[in-house]
Amino acid sequence: MRGGARILRELVRRKGALLSLAFLAVLVLLAVFAVALGFDPVKQNILHSLEAPSRAYWFGTDELGRDILSRVVYGARTSLMTAGGAVVLAGVIGVPMGLVAGFFGGWRDAVLMRAVDVLLALPAILFALALIAVFGRSQGAAMLAVGITGIPGFARIVRAQVLSLRQRDFVVAVEAFGGSSGYSMFRTILPNSWNQILVQVVVLCSIAILLEAALAFLGVGVPPPTPSWGEMLRTGKSYLHEAPYYAILPGLALTLTILSFDTIGRSLTAILENEDAAVTRAEGVAS
Amino acid sequence: MRRMILVRLALTLPILFGVSIAAFVLMRALPGDFAVAAAGTTSVSPEALAAIRANLGLDQPVWVQYLAWLQGAMTGDLGTSFVTKRPVVGEILPRLAVTAELTLIAATMALLMGAVTGLASARLRGSVDWVVRLYNGFVLAVPNFVVATLIVLLAGLYFPQIRLFNYVPFFTDPLENLTSLILPAFSLSLAVSVTISENTRAAVLEVAGQDYVMVARAKGLGPGKVLRSYLIRNALTPVITITGLQVATLLGGSILIETIFAIPGMGQYLYDSITSRDYPAIQAIVLVTAIIVILVNVAVDIAYARADARVEL
Numbered sequence: 001m002r003g004g005a006r007i008l009r010e011l012v013r014r015k016g017a018l019l020s021l022a023f024l025a026v027l028v029l030l031a032v033f034a035v036a037l038g039f040d041p042v043k044q045n046i047l048h049s050l051e052a053p054s055r056a057y058w059f060g061t062d063e064l065g066r067d068i069l070s071r072v073v074y075g076a077r078t079s080l081m082t083a084g085g086a087v088v089l090a091g092v093i094g095v096p097m098g099l100v101a102g103f104f105g106g107w108r109d110a111v112l113m114r115a116v117d118v119l120l121a122l123p124a125i126l127f128a129l130a131l132i133a134v135f136g137r138s139q140g141a142a143m144l145a146v147g148i149t150g151i152p153g154f155a156r157i158v159r160a161q162v163l164s165l166r167q168r169d170f171v172v173a174v175e176a177f178g179g180s181s182g183y184s185m186f187r188t189i190l191p192n193s194w195n196q197i198l199v200q201v202v203v204l205c206s207i208a209i210l211l212e213a214a215l216a217f218l219g220v221g222v223p224p225p226t227p228s229w230g231e232m233l234r235t236g237k238s239y240l241h242e243a244p245y246y247a248i249l250p251g252l253a254l255t256l257t258i259l260s261f262d263t264i265g266r267s268l269t270a271i272l273e274n275e276d277a278a279v280t281r282a283e284g285v286a287s
Numbered sequence: 288m289r290r291m292i293l294v295r296l297a298l299t300l301p302i303l304f305g306v307s308i309a310a311f312v313l314m315r316a317l318p319g320d321f322a323v324a325a326a327g328t329t330s331v332s333p334e335a336l337a338a339i340r341a342n343l344g345l346d347q348p349v350w351v352q353y354l355a356w357l358q359g360a361m362t363g364d365l366g367t368s369f370v371t372k373r374p375v376v377g378e379i380l381p382r383l384a385v386t387a388e389l390t391l392i393a394a395t396m397a398l399l400m401g402a403v404t405g406l407a408s409a410r411l412r413g414s415v416d417w418v419v420r421l422y423n424g425f426v427l428a429v430p431n432f433v434v435a436t437l438i439v440l441l442a443g444l445y446f447p448q449i450r451l452f453n454y455v456p457f458f459t460d461p462l463e464n465l466t467s468l469i470l471p472a473f474s475l476s477l478a479v480s481v482t483i484s485e486n487t488r489a490a491v492l493e494v495a496g497q498d499y500v501m502v503a504r505a506k507g508l509g510p511g512k513v514l515r516s517y518l519i520r521n522a523l524t525p526v527i528t529i530t531g532l533q534v535a536t537l538l539g540g541s542i543l544i545e546t547i548f549a550i551p552g553m554g555q556y557l558y559d560s561i562t563s564r565d566y567p568a569i570q571a572i573v574l575v576t577a578i579i580v581i582l583v584n585v586a587v588d589i590a591y592a593r594a595d596a597r598v599e600l
Binding site: 114115117118120121122123124125126127129130131132133134206210213214217218219220233237240241244247248251254255256258259262263266 | 301302305306309313314316424425427428429430432433436437439440443444535536538539540542543546547557558560561562564566569572573576577580581
């Protein structure tokens with residue numbers, strides 16, 4: 001990645017982005033070390049059901065007397081893993097699609113981009129629901145459904161990147177010296193597109209987490225007993241008046257996570273725009 | 288102009304074709320026997336299964352099945368519901384009207400909120416701009432189903448006289464119908480209002496920097512006149528375009544909102560069809576939604592071209 005360390009330095013200099021990074025770091029650490037930290041999302045204590053937050057249960061308990069804090073922590077696990085898998089899937093399919101479409105043009109471009117248009121003609125959640133209706137309810141199906149709806153984002157960004165990079169001298173030079181199309185695509189153009197892809201990854205993480213939660217909220221996401229934020233909101237909705245924190249706290253965790261990814265995404269975009277402007281100025285001075 | 292419209296419509300044909308294939312293949316990709324799914328139970332006699340197969344044309348080659356389905360879809364026959372055994376079209380149309388009303392109200396609310404905050408942000412700058420942008424950043428991060436849940440909670444706590452989950456059909460009582468849709472439409476509109484607000488802000492800032500605005504000011508027009516006749520008029524075109532392009536977001540969001548507020552629209556129909564495994568209904572909803580999104584996008588393009596003579600499609 002071009003100047004990865006510099007971009008990170010720029011990022012932590014922005015207050016919003018730094019806060020967001022810190023929040024996500026805590027969330028990831030909690031999710032990873034959930035077992036070691038002694039969180040137990042399934043232990044029932046029916047005598048203590050629907051208890052308000054207390055010293056023993058920081059986030060209160062649910063209708064089966066399970067610790068809501070533990071379930072929120074394990075929900076982060078479900079959320080981050082499903083969204084992460086979906087983003088990887090979308091990238092692994094979408095990035096080569098964009099590379100091929102942009103590089104070769106012609107019929108390949110037409111076919112691939114029409115496929116992208118078809119995906120864009122359907123609201124993501126509707127497409128995901130239809131896929132789950134076909135494949136049944138499982139974590140894999142949720143991941144697949146969310147992942148496929150993320151393909152257009154990668155394909156379009158990378159295609160646009162290819163089209164603009166192909167005009168640049170260093171790419172033309174590789175072709176002029178007889179570099180194969182595979183070499184041009186994967187060794188010349190792709191390494192120069194990582195920044196744009198990174199922004200798209202962050203943007204898509206936020207969308208994927210939202211979509212995963214929406215599916216769980218509708219009751220077709222990752223199946224129980226695996227805790228997930230959307231599922232907790234769905235059940236908590238039935239106890240809104242007895243135990244408002246039951247729905248609100250997972251909703252808050254979800255919102256803060258999405259907010260963090262959004263904030264980092266916006267900061268990254270701003271930083272890269274500044275860099276591009278600086279590069280353009282520098283090139284203008286040089287010529 | 289007519290030529291442009293025809294070309295733009297022709298360009299949608301490959302996408303529509305692709306959507307129809309996707310909708311068809313998706314349902315044929317069902318694990319297990321489609322005829323068993325149609326019967327709704329696994330305890331059917333082989334003869335009954337054979338009859339279902341012949342009836343649905345499942346004994347034909349796949350491409351014949353696809354063409355038959357496509358021909359049906361083009362003549363308004365979207366298949367028969369597995370659950371009610373009635374034509375799916377008859378089930379979809381009344382629900383589509385409900386969803387259309389909900390999304391229209393939501394789009395109007397989003398346009399009003401977004402245009403006002405975006406305009407204030409661009410014209411007043413300073414702390415107003417800062418507050419609006421901070422507010423937009425937060426609102427965008429709150430999922431619409433969380434907003435709806437909070438509304439249900441707060442309405443129950445502080446306004447127990449409001450009857451939620453109480454949809455009234457338009458022709459029963461138009462006024463009650465509108466009031467019953469206000470809170471659902473509000474939850475649906477928030478995220479879209481942010482997109483509109485940000486785009487309004489950018490559009491107004493851009494127009495304000497144009498020479499003709501400077502000329503208008505230089506010849507002594509008052510700030511109110513400049514705002515009304517120059518800024519709002521010229522900034523409005525891109526803003527309306529953006530609103531039109533949000534139709535997919537609104538339709539997707541309506542699935543969640545209709546389920547939460549018990550509104551008998553297409554989103555809730557999809558949800559019900561998925562829980563009852565009514566595959567022809569799911570297929571039809573996918574197709575109808577895609578057609579609506581594509582047609583609205585075309586309409587937006589055409590409206591944009593009409594409003595701005597410089598645009599060529």
